[in-house]
Amino acid sequence: MTRKVYSRPQSVVDMPFHYCPGCHHGLIHGLMGEALDELDLTEKTIGVGPVGCGVFVYDYLDTDMIQASHGRAPAVATGVKRALPDRFVFTYQGDGDLAAIGTSEIIHAAARGENITVIFVNNAIFGMTGGQTAPTTLVGQTTTTAPIGRLEEVEGAPIQVCEMLNTLQKPALISRVSVHNPANIMRAKKMIKKAFQCQLEGRGFSFVEVLSSCPTNWRMNPLQALQWIEETMSAYYPIKDFRMPEGGQ
Amino acid sequence: MSEKVLMKGNEAIAEAAILAGCRCFFGYPITPQNELIEYMARHLPEAGGTFLQCESEIGAINMVFGASSAGVRAMTSSSSPGISLKQEGISYIAGAELPAVIVNIVRCGPGLGGILPSQSDYFQSTRGGGHGDYRMFVLAPNSVQELADLTLLAFEKADEYRTPVMILGDGILGQMMEPVVLPEKATITVDKPWATTGRGKRGKNNLVSSLFLNPEELEQHNFKLQRKYDLMKEKETRWESYLTEDAEVIVVAYGSAARLSMAAVNMAREQGIKAGLIRPITLFPFPDQPIRAQAEKGTAFLAVELSTGQMVEDVRLAVEGRSPVHFYGRCGGVVPDPKEILEKIVAIRALQEARSESTEGGAA
Amino acid sequence: MEHRIILAGFGGQGVMLTGQLMTYAGMMEGKEVAWIPSYGPEMRGGTANCSITIADKPIASPIVYEPTVAIVLNQPSLEKFAPKVVPGGLLMINSSLVNGQSDRTDIRQIGLKANDLANEIGDSKVANMVILGSLIGLTGIISMESILESLRKVLPPHRHKLIPMNQQALEKGMEQVLSLS
Structure with missing residues (x-):
């Protein structure tokens, strides 16, 4: 790793992660910490897990x-x-959780402008259950339930959550970041902090989507996975700010 | 003591909840409980609480989950199809041992069914409803006064046992107006050191979760829940006995069906038939004991329900074959005339007399 | 004594409110009371009705099947509820809106041109109060004083200016039946 880490963040517990090699969950926990x-x-x-x-x-x-x-x-x-209302509340959700079964909850929390922060980890697949198709799985991407690759005519097109939420009036911050290289990690860290501040300042709903890798279920080695984010995933899920709080830092 | 006021059942629940210290209410419109959420929308903010109309029943129950995790008294209300949607959340609430009050103003099913009164959610309420090995404390009021009183009790017991509590009514109880003396404003004494309120200076983090991947741990967790339910059976079973002392036929009915049955029992008494009524006030825990005690005397039972027969199974379990158990029910929103119940009582009494005569004859 | 009253008419005739007023008055007299509306498909069928029970003993069933008093404010309600009145019971008909009477001979029937009488006061909206005044005059189920007191309690303060007209209507209805007897 090229990131400068002088010490473990105090907000992260000193124990080994259970995540697979090359998975980004641990790194994202660290940025949040x-x-x-x-x-x-x-x-x-108070954090709410998926x-x-x-x-x-x-x-x-x-x-x-x-x-x-x-x-x-x-x-x-x-x-x-x-x-x-005076506590800090975030959710941490994956793409199966947030973009499939949880679409109603995320859309309406955003529509209300609920003053919470959502960290949305998008790795384009159901990880824990063993690599099935997610609503975010790219067309052509193979999964255990799309053995010949996702077919647009059968399963439709992947949901671009930031773009969808950006049609709503109330969200204060919507941004898509990635953690596949140092520059993007720096930007991701900045954006997570900004989203947290957004809530602290009472500006309302803040949403950070983090493109992250799942080498195990993508059937790739960690390096190939990083490359896939850079070349393929970010092409469909552009890494950019969709909305920033007015007058924010 | 406060003044007697005339209130709709649905509104009495809402007002009693506010007096009980409910500070978060999450609901979704569905007939016949809309007066409840509308009352909450008008009056909960005045009391310093939060009312939110949610995107779905699922959203509502999960907001209750969140608010309860944060240590405040929280409530949701709905009617049958909406309660079906909430079952996942109720199971999680039971698993995570959170207090919550859920009101079900039952309408008829299955499916979209109809909006008229029914008691067809007895199984769903008393047998868990959602997945997993849990029970819900279920209260079945039969008057507007009891709707108010039991709402207060629901919040107390939910906190005391850290468990979901359901108030089971129907369109008759929700829509009717009766005089009610509202309960005194509750003073909340229960401490919630487990609540996720932010660690502060607590020194250790709190976690609200229903996940136990280790089988031994999960077994222990389930045993712990069962001990809690056993304690409820021991301490919280409630019922009303009406003219049961000398009764030869006892009607068992709860909620609005108990009101109709009481009218039938009164008519039977006028005809000289010794009829009585046992009215379960808690459906879980079910009042086995008074029913069994009467069964030991050979008393015949008539379960009356606005369904095709659900509670009658609990009556049979309590009776354990000691005496006959009959059933009378109407459903689909049809409410029986007390005279229909009276006819059943008369028929059961006639059967009893015929039996005792034939026994006497056989002894010769 | 248990008075089981059905009040039935079109939606918008103030059936529910009039029933609630009677119930409130009963409660203020220290009686056992219950009010229950019909709800469901009937709400959309153009008729609205509610049941009121006023008794000196606890009320078992709040639902009224066999009324001791039926007050009918439209034609369909006459046809529906006249057959259900207990023998010896009372059927009150708003003859401004309902043609004829029931052919039953075992009940007492009173026809009142309530809307016409209300118009004489100045507003047909108080027709219900005319009928209620008649009911009080005929039966004494509740007293005039407690109805007036209930009006003061049930109506929000900014509507209290309507009380005198309602009182006039109640008195008119009462005079009407007292002159009958």
């Missing part, structure tokens, strides 16, 4: 955590935030 540290948020944070590979995020982040049912994290987070 750094942002929590820098904004001094650990004591006032069902999927990120289910154990509660073991790794050193904050109060809630394990939500599949796709419902934005609703659970809404409940927490409405009960305790």
Whole structure:
């Protein structure tokens, strides 16, 4: 790694991740931990975890955590935030969780402008269940349930979540980042922190989509996986800011 | 004590919930419980709480999950098809041991069914409803006063046992108006050290979760839940006995069916038939004991329900074959005339008399 | 004594509110009371009805099957509820809107041109109050005082200016039946 890491973020628990080699979940946890540290948020944070590979995020982040049912994290987070408006509330969700079974919850949390932060990890596949097609799986991409590759005429086209949420009036921050190389990692870190600040300033719904790799289910080695994000995935999911808070930092 | 006021059942639940300290309400419109969410929309913000009309029933129950995790008293209400949608969330609430109050103003099914009164969600309410080995504390009020009183109790017991509590009504109870003396504003004494409120200076993180991948741990968790249900059976079973002392036929009915059955029992008494009524107030835990005690005397039972027969199974389990158990039910929104119930009581009594005569004859 | 009353008419005639007013008055007199609307498909069939029970003992079933009093404000309600009145019961008909009477001879029937009488006061909207006044005059199920007191409680303060007209209508209805007897 070329990232300068002098110490483990305080907000990340000192234990080995269960994630596969080359998976980006651990790295994203680290970026979130750094942002929590820098904004001094650990004591006032309630995180809401998904069902999927990120289910154990509660073991790794050193904050109060809630394990939500599949796709419902934005609703659970809404409940927490409405009960305790002065706390910091985030959800951490994968693309199966957020973009398949949880579409209703994410769209309406965004439409309400719910003052929460959503970190959306998009690796274009269902990871934990063994590599099945996700709504984000690219056309032609092979999965265990699309053995000859995703067929657009059968399964339709992948959902571009940032673009979809960007049609709504209320979200304050929508951005797609990636963690496949150092420059993008730096940008991702900055954006996660910005999204957190957005909530702290009471600006409303903030959403960061993180393109991340799943070498195991993509049937690639970690390096090929990084290359696939760079060349293929980011072509369909452009890495860019969709909306930034007015007057924000 | 506050003044008697005339209120609709649905509104009495809502007002009692506010008095009970409910501070978050998440709902979705469905007939016949709309007065409840509308009342909450008008009055919960005045009391410093949050009312939110949600995108779906699933959204609503998960917001309850979140608010309850955060340590506040939270509630949702719906009617049968909506409650079916909430089952996943209810299972998670039971698994994560969160307090929550869920109101079901039952309408007839299956499917979209109809909007008229029914008691066809007894199985769904008392047998878990969602996946996994859990039970729900289920309260079945039969008057507007009881709707208010039991709503208060629901919040207390939900906190005490850290469990979902359901208030089961129907369109009759929800829509009717009766005088009610509203309960006193509750003082909440329960401590919630487990709540995810942000770690603060607590020193350790709190986690609300229903996930246990280790089988031994999950078995222990299930045993813990069962002990809680056993404790409820021991301490929380509630029922009302009406004219049962000398009764030869006992009607078992809850909620609105108990009101109709009470009218039938009164008519039977006027005819000189010794009829009585046992009215379960908690459906889980079910009042086995008073039913069994009467069964030991050989009393015949008549279960009356606005369904094709669901609670009657619990009556049979309580009776364990000691005495006859009959059933009378109307469904689909048809509400029986108490006279129909009376006819059943008369027929059962006639059967009893015929039997005792033939036994006497046989002894010769 | 248990008075089981059905009040039936078109939606928009104030059937529900009038029923609630009677129930409220009963409650203020310390009686056992219950009010229940018909709801469901009937709501869209153009008729609205509610049941009111006023009793001196706890009320078992709030649903009224065999009314001791039926008040009918339109033709379909006459046809539906006249056969259900208990023998010896009372059937009150708003003859401004309903033609004829029931052919039953075992019940008491009172026809009142309630809308015409209400118009004499100045507003046909108080026709229900005319009928209610007649019911009070005929039966004394509830008293005039408690109805007036309920009006003050049920109506929001900014509508209290309507109370005098309602009182006039109640009194008119009462006079009408007292002159009958």
